[in-house]
Amino acid sequence: MVIFDLKHPQGSAEAKRFIADGRRILASIPTVRNFGAFSQVSAKNDYTYGFSMDFASQADYDAYNAHPSHEQFVRERWETEVTRFLEIDFQLPAGAEGGAAE
Template sequence: MMIQHIVLFNLKHRENSLEEQEFFHRVQKLSLIPEVHNLKHLRQLSQKNPFKYALSMTFESLKFYQCYLKDVRHKSFVENYWLAEVTEFMEVDLAPFSNESLV
């Protein structure tokens, strides 16, 4: 079962600032974690929610997603950068409907 992990968030940095660029450079290093696939950092365009940015990545299974959460590189990123630079966020973890659940 494929897992789509999406995080919507705001940074304390100004848009297009050097600090913003450095943050996303650090984000990109999360793609070195073997379980992470299709890592993208995006600007959120809708005016229907308060978030300016999004991260999106996929995992082949719930097990791989849980491995990512425990990975020392993920934990280090959260402790050293995310907590210091992100002002608010919302996580969304999605899985496809199975045929059985649609019946």
């Protein structure tokens, strides 16, 4: 998961385009499962948006990070439009069913 703010006003065409492009580009990477794009609603944190995705294994997560589409999105969009973020990576405890998750 990653929660973040954009330099664009909330609800603007630019913000909507960033979220839609993130969904389209990142969800198309073969190792990504259950991609979600969200607007923050909790009063307990002040970030505006979030992306979440699951991975079956650490190797799948590593493949996602190194995938050219991810690297290009980070370089061309994330680094130029995101003003701050917090990445949250979870992994199930050893012996638990399921896979790694971001």
